[in-house]
Amino acid sequence: MINFSLLSPQGFRGAGHRHGTRHEALLGTEWATPGFLPGPVTPGEWEVVVHTHMVAGVTWGEVVVESLDGLPPALPTQKPLESQPAPGPWMLGDLHCHTDHSDARWTVRELAEAATRRGLSFLALTDHNTISGSAELTRLAPTFLQLPGLELTTFYGHATVLGLTEYQDWTELDALHGTRELAERVVNSGGLFTIAHPFSEGDPICTGCAWTYFDLRPSQATHLEVWNGAWNQPHNLQALAHWYDLLAQGRRVIAAAGTDVHGPDYAVGDGFTCTPTTTDSATLLSQLQAGNTYLARATCLELDVQTPSGAATLGSVQAAGPWTVQLHWHSLPGGCELRINTDGTQVVQPVSEDGTQTLELHVERWFNLEIRLPGGELYALTNPVWANLI
Numbered sequence: 001m002i003n004f005s006l007l008s009p010q011g012f013r014g015a016g017h018r019h020g021t022r023h024e025a026l027l028g029t030e031w032a033t034p035g036f037l038p039g040p041v042t043p044g045e046w047e048v049v050v051h052t053h054m055v056a057g058v059t060w061g062e063v064v065v066e067s068l069d070g071l072p073p074a075l076p077t078q079k080p081l082e083s084q085p086a087p088g089p090w091m092l093g094d095l096h097c098h099t100d101h102s103d104a105r106w107t108v109r110e111l112a113e114a115a116t117r118r119g120l121s122f123l124a125l126t127d128h129n130t131i132s133g134s135a136e137l138t139r140l141a142p143t144f145l146q147l148p149g150l151e152l153t154t155f156y157g158h159a160t161v162l163g164l165t166e167y168q169d170w171t172e173l174d175a176l177h178g179t180r181e182l183a184e185r186v187v188n189s190g191g192l193f194t195i196a197h198p199f200s201e202g203d204p205i206c207t208g209c210a211w212t213y214f215d216l217r218p219s220q221a222t223h224l225e226v227w228n229g230a231w232n233q234p235h236n237l238q239a240l241a242h243w244y245d246l247l248a249q250g251r252r253v254i255a256a257a258g259t260d261v262h263g264p265d266y267a268v269g270d271g272f273t274c275t276p277t278t279t280d281s282a283t284l285l286s287q288l289q290a291g292n293t294y295l296a297r298a299t300c301l302e303l304d305v306q307t308p309s310g311a312a313t314l315g316s317v318q319a320a321g322p323w324t325v326q327l328h329w330h331s332l333p334g335g336c337e338l339r340i341n342t343d344g345t346q347v348v349q350p351v352s353e354d355g356t357q358t359l360e361l362h363v364e365r366w367f368n369l370e371i372r373l374p375g376g377e378l379y380a381l382t383n384p385v386w387a388n389l390i
């Protein structure tokens with residue numbers, strides 16, 4: 001795999017993160033190879049930064065730069081997708097997905113069509129180390145609420161960065177330095193930094209896929225992806241167990257999901273993000289930042305949490321004490337169970353496909369819910385409401 005980034009005298013002009021041993025990028029005023037940003041090709045010093053993955057032994061490479069007359073014409077304008085039915089009180093979306101702007105097997109349009117079929121209302125496109133697909137997604141699928149994004153894809157871990165339109169330079173990071181500063185810079189600029197698939201298999205199977213940065217451990221992150229792709233994979237089980245360990249230690253880390261879809265379609269068991277319905281991307285971003293979310297295969301829950309300090313949203317911090325949770329669930333597969341976690345203690349009960357229940361809980365540290373399918377696979381997981389003992 002080769003990842004080469006292009007830097008013009010004015011800054012980042014895209015990256016090609018793809019399998020194979022030979023890559024070509026065309027760059028013009030109106031059009032560029034997916035992964036790269038069209039615009040004026042200005043005179044001055046340009047940089048080509050080449051990173052390789054999964055290369056055994058010593059090898060050599062060559063960079064050839066040519067100036068061409070007459071680039072391919074811009075592609076014919078494609079008709080935007082039809083608008084979708086309005087969601088209910090909660091909407092479903094994907095915060096981690098890829099297209100041919102990096103190494104995926106489908107185009108932005110094909111992703112948007114699949115997202116429409118799945119009933120998604122919001123999308124954050126997170127191609128590897130590039131933001132170039134964002135403009136195309138906005139043009140083709142204006143009915144989706146969108147957040148700009150990319151997946152920082154480095155030699156020591158991956159992280160999705162959402163809500164910022166600037167490229168994030170990762171090339172100076174090493175295993176010990178720089179990552180915490182980068183994450184803080186993203187958060188302080190109003191963005192969202194989520195450690196992705198922290199327990200994926202790493203080097204040499206997938207260089208950088210496991211999170212091994214020492215200066216930003218999952219316990220120090222604001223958001224941790226605990227559901228990456230289809231649920232039933234060892235790295236998800238490990239990530240969820242680790243997240244519960246962090247809650248037990250008193251850490252307030254928000255759980256995140258992303259399908260990490262690379263085409264040709266979403267898979268059964270993919271984890272999406274549910275959040276209260278809004279038509280405003282700034283509100284969407286703030287809800288995600290606050291953890292007012294649950295992770296699920298489909299929208300299936302509505303909660304009304306009342307605490308001594310008032311009504312609570314998922315992700316918020318409330319006064320400890322007696323809490324009342326009005327819970328409504330709908331459209332579940334048959335035979336599911338509801339797991340109610342309060343301060344690390346779990347109560348399990350069967351649930352019908354549709355139902356309503358009032359839970360009277362005494363919460364001193366945190367509370368969350370899970371819905372599990374028969375056999376134990378995760379169907380939904382809420383972020384906690386935290387209790388403040390002070």
Ligand SMILES: [Zn+2]
Pocket residue numbers: 151158196197209
């Ligand atoms: Zn990744």
Ligand SMILES: [Zn+2]
Pocket residue numbers: 096097098151260
């Ligand atoms: Zn990814």
